[in-house]
Amino acid sequence: MHNSIKIGVIGPPAIVEVIRETLRSFPNFSPVIRASNRIGDAPVFAAEIMGQVEVLLFSGYYPYKIAKEQVSFTVPVHYIPLTGTGLYRSLFRMYRSGKIGGLSIDLLANQAVEKVLAELGVPASGMHYYDGVPYRLEDMIQFHLQTYQQGKSAGALTGVKAVADELTRRNVPNEWVIPTAQDISVSLERALLSTEKRRNKESQIVFGLIQIDDYNQLLERSHSEHDVQKVKLEIHRLFLDYAGCLDGHLTSLGGDEYMFVTTRGIFERETRGYKFIPILIDAKRSLGVSLSIGIGFGQTANEAGTHARLALRQAKEFGGDICFIVREDRSVIGPVEMAHPMVYELSVTDEELLMRAEKAGMTASYMSKLMAQVSRLGKMEYTAQELASILGVTLRSSHRILLQWLDAELVEIVGVEKISSKGRPRQVYRLSFVDELEKVR
Template sequence: MSGQIVIGIVAPEVISRRIRKVIKAFPTFTPVFQVSDDLPDAVSLIKELTEKTDVLLFSGYEEYKLARDHIEFSVPAHYIPLKASGLYGALFRLMRRLPEVRGISADTLSEQEVSKVLSEVNERLDVLPVEEDRVFQTRDQMINLHRQLFETRKTQAALTGSKVISDELHALGIPNEWVVPTAEDIINSLERALLSCKKRQNKDSQVVMGRIRIIQVQGLECELTGHRIQKKKTRIRRMIREYAEALEGHLIAIEEDEFLFVTTRGIFERVSEGYKSMPLLKALKGDNQLSLSVGVGFGLCAKDAGNHAWMALRQSMQFGSNQCYIVREDKSVIGPVEMSSPLIYSLSVTDPALLHRAEKTGMTATYLTKMMAQIKRTERITYTAQEIAAILGLTIRSAHRILLQCLDAGLIKIVGEEKLSSKGRPRQVYAFHFIDEYLSEKG
């Protein structure tokens, strides 16, 4: 049929069975399966698959990356990202087999994602990530890190999102569980694949520009320290080049410590896992000498994308170190990228009444739009000063100052206290009634 979209699906047997059930709800798709538990042997067949399909879907990032390293895709290619929901089953099986386990190594999913699920099921385990920068790590490196943690008795088991890694760990005698995607994960990925062939086709080829700036903390005058900084900068520049290669993009050095990359929106969205992952930022996590600011701009033309990238860079520099923000073609902002659910907000506020009320508190239009986006997304109007500081990218002191001005202007109220432990002062909880009322009026 002319309306049919032929989708090539590359997956191990277990996941392919799940996909076969879910894809029945997508009548537009005609699936062609390449089922293999040993993907390296199947790579040669994937090229043939691209010649007779309209879009490709891989069961996971490792399979997608391996194929991409060997084949230049002639059709849109997607993979099924693992979410925290897939962890529950794997953790249940692991804890049933090894009830005394107290330390686990994990790849594909972050330490925060695993720890959050563990806290929800009241399990206290040490989670050691082996995959800080997946774009830069090989499969063998991840296997070796799992093995080292196990042999030094820091962990007693492993969680992995890769069938091949799971098989290798079994061969090494390391207890592990393979985390597989849920039906919901598969549905979301099939929807993305469908959109990439239709309405999103133009957006996938949209120009994306990014500006990356290396920022050095002022006041470091020691010659030895300066030498160390230069070594660090050399390493960061190399990682920036590798990141641009992962984006299949073009990289330009604007200045010694600033770079511009150009890629397409479809590739950027896949590599950033839907604007939630920026491996470059993790490279300088905890560094007190250097930090990165990254701004990414979308646009219907190169000029717009470049202007938006500059706006996004200014947002990143305004809201702290090691941040990445995105300004889209409609000038809406997404960020920070490393959040599990980045905020989406406008760069400006056009309502004069709301602006007038906010100006009384010293709250800028950017802070106001970020709070509006947070409240609209969470449907929660109560926050502590610590939460406000994290949302707005401020110090606790600055957040307290804004909150006091909001109280004096009668825009917010103290509605309670939050006691976190037996020690320490309780935190006051503030209700942002004026934003809630404005959003209710706007429907």
Template sequence: MVISIGIIGTKEVVKQIKRVIKAFPTFSPSTCIVNSEDDIPIIAEQLSKRVEVILISSAWTNRKLKNRLKLSIPVHYLPITEASLYKALLQAVNGFQQVNGISIDTLTNVVVSRAVQELALEELDCHVFNGPLYATTDQLVAFHREQVVASRCSIVLTGVQSVAQQLNEEGINSIWMTPSDQDIVVTLERALLSTESRKNKEAQVVVGVINVDDFEKLAKAKKNEHEVQMLKLDIQRMILNYVESLDGYATYLGGDEYLFFTTRGIFERETRGYKLIPLAKDAKLNYSISLSLGIGFGMTANDAGTNAREALRKAKEAGGNGCFIVREDKSVIGPVEMSDPIKASIAPLDHLLVKKAEAAGMTSNYLSKLVTYMCKHQKFEYHVHELASILNITARSAHRLLLVWLDYQLIEISRIEKVPKGRPRQMYWFKFIEQKAY
């Protein structure tokens, strides 16, 4: 499932949203940058014909949009919350030598009072705009200018970018309160749930295959068969409890594998949008074992099961202790965070991109290992010997592969690294993986 979302705003806001939206693999964004928020309604009307949901920069522009248009698709906006105020207050206090007062709009007296108390800034003299909820730019500028002229404040905090720009041009110190990343995440989650495509996919069947890594070694370490059977029962009980949290159904396939079914809506919520699998952490802490998970989506149960098995193969190829997801369009999501922290996760690798990588000699085994290693270490630049170590191949083989990947434009030579002894070495940038990481 791919949901088209229109993102409209100024350059700064759109850049921030594009960075955060990488954590939402379901979204396919179409971005429109405007110089003035007054242009948003016109662009929104045009964009509404080819997207399922629209996200705009602020409540102020959302109000203007609703007054002018009645769109048939959901429209969401980025709120200015206490998190935005905290950041701006700290920026004001730390960024200016003398602050004799602050003029604030967009937020209420109650919110501002609570924020200054929690930050121990009660000595600040705060003047909060108490005019119309959706005031014009001129009204807000006039209010702030009046506070400065009357020497009630020296700094302005505003939730409207155009107000900050105008005041700064007049020589008044102004800080634009931008939405926090968490506010953007919450808004995107709401936008996702409001779309018709998402509602239709809520009940789609999800198939998961769980494999206990190196179970034979674990069994050999036990003193007798009784202890082996007790370990199996403990693992089975743990998996059943996890699947119960998914409102799913689990069954033991024998050996070291388990199968479960749930629905897409529940799975996405419990994994926080494919970000976390708590089952693996429990297995590591309680039984010192690692798990490999394969999750499959599909239009039918058969397709979902096939994709789950493919996803498990990728997790195993990556060295285990990982989870991959193969969606109905064969795009790949992973690695999902397991018991070991992953500094970055990966947005869906398009099926055509995977095919291109495989045509260049980057087998599924190599690709899984590279994606997992690079996301865990958040490093996307390597020399040939580092790559050989990751893939467990010779430096000569690694160099041969790098030349092919360069020809296919999957990677680039980023720089030449000087070493104390020996010849300088080339550093290779895995751009197609970094561009998908978040």
């Protein structure tokens, strides 16, 4: 089917067959199945088929956990949890065989088991729960074995097939609690929803605003009107080629500003996951100009356009020759052209801190600039001269602002910096308000 969604299914053959049968009710899914009773195969299978599918589904938490530790997932990943329905079935089988008097149980929450037992009218006093390291198979096997040999239980309930197989080999009555068709259906619905969200996000409208830095100076360097028009034409051609790479639409907003529209999926692929904006390099190499670029994501075109303007403002405040992205949740990614783009909140939402900051003259703009600087450099300590440069104010204003922030306990003096034998030492300030924000988050 052209519109089918490829889903990778990984688990033991017994569960995979149930999943395969349940998938008949999900015509949108085209399964790629890997089945094995060896738990160690889960990460191998995941790495093998991840590039072929849009979503992965594991038969349970254990194979999912092992795969997650070894594989970096690039698609949505789900596992089928053990819920009440599978527990009902296993308890019923144990009850029918007369083994319900006392049980040893692993990987199932006490509350879930006791709730089911209460509904079945079975006493919960004889239940023994494994509380060791999760998924350490040998420990789990020993727990069930000892509980049974000591006469504390009549059998075991386990969520791991390898444990069930070993207990069977040692003649310990047991039930492997596996998900039911209902559990599988719920997990498949969640998997379907995640891929649809992903597809919707891929087709999301992206607005980009490009502003030419020092545009007037660029034109002034031209010797004639002919040269001016030639420069404008070259710039327009460069932007048009870039929009073509994005399968986008370019519009000149007049003068030094252009806008392009594309989709998020294409933009993510062309930027290699928000790491590379080739037009910044091309503009410098071919025309000797630097650009400020703001990219906006949003649920609507209006929202994306607003966020693009906010992102452009961030790029200009950073000094230009850079790109920033504002996402739909108003978080910021950038600078994109750097090796390790930072991600930070565009606005601070801690009301108490904002009130203190506002009284001390620390505007939201100042706060965002400082947080961006900390995110980019990992540096918390600055001199008044450095802060003046970051905030775009005079040194005198920087000293005045710092006195207010000291009084409000937003910054603290942590030392001095001696720059020369004759120069006066500079005080070094720590941005202690950033520590408060980290605690809140």
